[in-house]
Each structure stands twice: as structure tokens, then as C-alpha cells.
Amino acid sequence: MTQPEIAPAREADIPLILSLITELAEFEKLKDQVVATEASLKESLFGPRPAAQALIARSDGTCAGFALYFHNFSTFLGRRGLYLEDLYVRPAFRGRSIGKALLAHLARLAVERGCGRFEWAVLDWNTAARDFYESLGAQANPTWVNYRLTGAALERLAGGSLAR
Amino acid sequence: MTQPEIAPAREADIPLILSLITELAEFEKLKDQVVATEASLKESLFGPRPAAQALIARSDGTCAGFALYFHNFSTFLGRRGLYLEDLYVRPAFRGRSIGKALLAHLARLAVERGCGRFEWAVLDWNTAARDFYESLGAQANPTWVNYRLTGAALERLAGGSLAR
Numbered sequence: 477m478t479q480p481e482i483a484p485a486r487e488a489d490i491p492l493i494l495s496l497i498t499e500l501a502e503f504e505k506l507k508d509q510v511v512a513t514e515a516s517l518k519e520s521l522f523g524p525r526p527a528a529q530a531l532i533a534r535s536d537g538t539c540a541g542f543a544l545y546f547h548n549f550s551t552f553l554g555r556r557g558l559y560l561e562d563l564y565v566r567p568a569f570r571g572r573s574i575g576k577a578l579l580a581h582l583a584r585l586a587v588e589r590g591c592g593r594f595e596w597a598v599l600d601w602n603t604a605a606r607d608f609y610e611s612l613g614a615q616a617n618p619t620w621v622n623y624r625l626t627g628a629a630l631e632r633l634a635g636g637s638l639a640r
Numbered sequence: 641m642t643q644p645e646i647a648p649a650r651e652a653d654i655p656l657i658l659s660l661i662t663e664l665a666e667f668e669k670l671k672d673q674v675v676a677t678e679a680s681l682k683e684s685l686f687g688p689r690p691a692a693q694a695l696i697a698r699s700d701g702t703c704a705g706f707a708l709y710f711h712n713f714s715t716f717l718g719r720r721g722l723y724l725e726d727l728y729v730r731p732a733f734r735g736r737s738i739g740k741a742l743l744a745h746l747a748r749l750a751v752e753r754g755c756g757r758f759e760w761a762v763l764d765w766n767t768a769a770r771d772f773y774e775s776l777g778a779q780a781n782p783t784w785v786n787y788r789l790t791g792a793a794l795e796r797l798a799g800g801s802l803a804r
Contacts, residue, residue: 497715512718520719527720528713549692549710551661551726554676555684556691562715583789583798594794597784606785613793617786620761621770625747629777630758634747 480540480574482581485530487522490514493530496542500564504599528561531581533574541565543578550592558586560596579612597622644704644738646745649694651686654678657694660706664728668763692725695745697738705729707742714756722750724760743776761786 485493494514501507520527528546532539541564548559560582565574586594598605606616625633649657658678665671684691692710696703705728712723724746729738750758762769770780789797 501716506716509716512715516718520713527711528715544713544715546711546713547691548712548723549684549708549725551676551692551708552665552670552673554680559712561713580797583794586794587798592790594789595787597786600783600785606787609787612789612797614787614789617788619764620786621764622759622761622781622784622786623770623773623778624781625758625776625778626756630747630750633744633776634751 478536480533480535480572480577482531482533482577485521485532485542487518489530489532490517490521492532492539493517493521493542493544496539496564496566497544497562499566500562503564531578533565533569533578535569535572535574539566540569540572540574541578543582545582547589547591548595553592555590555592557593557595558582558589558591560594563596575608576612642700644697644699644736644741646695646697646741649685649696649706651682653694653696654681654685656696656703657681657685657706657708660703660728660730661708661726663730664726667728695742697729697733697742699733699736699738703730704733704736704738705742707746709746711753711755712759717756719754719756721757721759722746722753722755724758727760739772740776 491514494512494517497512498507498510501510521530528544530542530544533541542562543560544562545558545560547556549556560579563575563578565578583594598609610616655678658676658681661676662671662674665674685694692708694709695707697705706726707724708726709722709724711720713720727739727742729742747758762773774780
């Protein structure tokens with residue numbers, strides 16, 4: 477069995493990336509939240525101001541998984557970090573260290589780009605993933621709680637008491 | 641009492657922003673984590689590829705607080721979001737809805753820029769902040785746990801089993 481080949485996604489990979497996002501959402505029991513389209517991914521990954529970047533892992537020429545990331549920013553460090561939004565290995569390819577190879581590739585990108593941190597979030601019930609991440613030296617930060625404003629609540633605040 | 645004036649930070653505000661970051665870190669009991677410098681903030685906020693943006697709130701000409709944000713990305717939505725990294729109102733200016741004015745300004749930016757989500761994280765013990773965010777319609781996502789790889793562990797993974 478050869479090592480997986482990891483390379484930046486190309487524009488031709490967009491239909492594949494949308495498939496992988498949907499497979500991941502199914503695994504996370506969140507498929508109803510997927511509204512991304514090929515057009516929105518094309519704009520976001522390959523448009524004039526890319527919002528994110530992706531890596532594709534292939535094993536013997538077949539897509540085994542992907543990672544999608546962007547740069548966040550730490551005010552305390554005063555520099556950008558690397559944020560992993562999605563990491564997914566297809567079931568048939570698990571147990572071959574492909575997830576670890578993707579994470580190692582991203583860690584090297586983070587170091588090369590001068591990022592002080594490499595961060596991501598995981599569903600609390602996904603203990604297999606959490607154990608794996610901790611085996612790599614990653615630390616959970618359970619004292620921070622994520623908040624989100626979206627939909628009607630976002631529109632309401634946007635239209636409200638904005639100081640002009 | 642006049643409404644606060646909220647405006648994008650200018651390069652001349654960098655020493656002020658570093659002071660505000662340090663004040664916030666003191667409040668969060670995390671001051672030892674601040675290693676940002678004026679030079680790193682200048683590069684990150686006003687360099688050729690800005691990693692983040694900042695808003696300054698002034699009340700009668702005096703700095704009352706700030707917000708620092710960047711764009712993240714949701715694969716499920718297929719588009720970018722707005723991520724609030726830091727929000728801080730100086731103690732002397734609290735109780736005047738300055739935090740709400742900053743959040744409303746950011747919510748409007750999020751809507752104008754086509755962001756599907758406006759997100760941030762809060763320390764779990766900061767119940768005053770959590771109650772305030774929830775009063776605005778924000779929802780906590782406690783099922784996601786944040787992970788971080790930094791320092792020696794990041795270097796180790798970067799230097800390790802990278803598939804080439």
C-alpha cells in the first residue's frame with residue numbers, strides 16, 4: 477500500500493469536494509444544513525478573493541478524503557493561525573493514516589506560513605476523533621463556548637441599533 | 641450622552657489596539673498569553689494581505705472599546721462568515737450599550753458582505769456576556785469542542801509523517 481498523495485484541490489475537483497462535504501455532513505448527522513453548491517464553492521475557493529483552501533488526499537489515484545481550511549487570527553499572538561474547517565476520510569480508506577497525513581501536511585503549512593496555532597472543532601460525541609487528536613498533542617479548550625448568530629436573529633441585529 | 645461613534649481602525653490606532661488587547665487579556669485572566677507587538681499588528685491589520693480588521697468605538701472622542709474580526713468559512717453553507725475574535729468595552733464605558741452597538745455594526749457588515757453566519761467564542765464562566773449574547777438571539781453550540789495544536793506539538797507533527 478503506497479502513501480497517500482496530498483495535493484491542493486484544483487478547480488476541476490469542485491464536484492468531488494461537494495460530494496465529500498455531503499458525505500461528511502451525513503456522518504455528522506447534519507446533512508440538512510448543507511446548502512453549498514458547486515457555484516458557491518467555485519467562488520469561495522477559486523474566486524478573486526478566496527475564503528478558504530482545500531487539500532485532496534488520493535490513494536492509488538482514488539480520492540480518499542479531503543481537508544478544507546482558512547486562516548484565522550489571534551490577537552494575543554498578533555498573527556494569523558490555520559483553522560481546519562473540515563477533515564474527512566472516506567470509510568473505505570480509514571485505518572491507513574490518511575487523516576494523520578492530512579493533519580501533518582496542514583501542520584507543515586501552518587509552520588511554513590508563520591502561524592502560531594493550528595485549530596479546529598470536533599463534535600463532543602466523536603470520541604474516536606478526540607482520542608486521535610489528543611494522541612497528536614492537540615489540546616481541547618472546553619472553557620470556550622462557541623456562539624452563533626444567523627438567519628432572522630442576524631438580520632434583526634443588523635437592522636437594529638447601529639450607531640451611525 | 642451621545643451615541644458611540646464606530647469606525648474602522650486606522651494605522652495610527654495600533655498602539656491603542658495593543659493596549660485594548662492587553663486590557664481584555666487581563667480581564668480574561670490570560671495576560672501571560674499576549675505576545676502581540678505593534679509590529680505584528682501593523683503587518684496583520686494593515687499589511688499587503690490583512691489577516692483581520694478592527695473597529696474602534698469612541699464616545700465623545702474617547703476610546704470606549706473595540707472589536708477585531710476576520711472572515712471564516714462554512715463548507716455546509718459554501719460561503720464565508722464573519723468571526724468576532726475580540727470584543728472589549730472599557731470598564732468606565734459599560735452600561736451604555738457600546739458592546740451592542742459594536743455587535744450591531746458587525747452584524748450589518750456580515751449581512752452586507754453576504755456572510756451566512758456571525759460567530760464568536762466566550763469563556764464559559766462569563767455568564768454576564770453569555771446572557772447578553774443570548775438576549776440578542778445568539779445560540780451557544782456546546783456540542784462542538786475546540787482543539788488547538790501549538791508550540792512543540794505543532795512542530796512535531798509538521799516534521800513528522802508528511803506524505804510527499
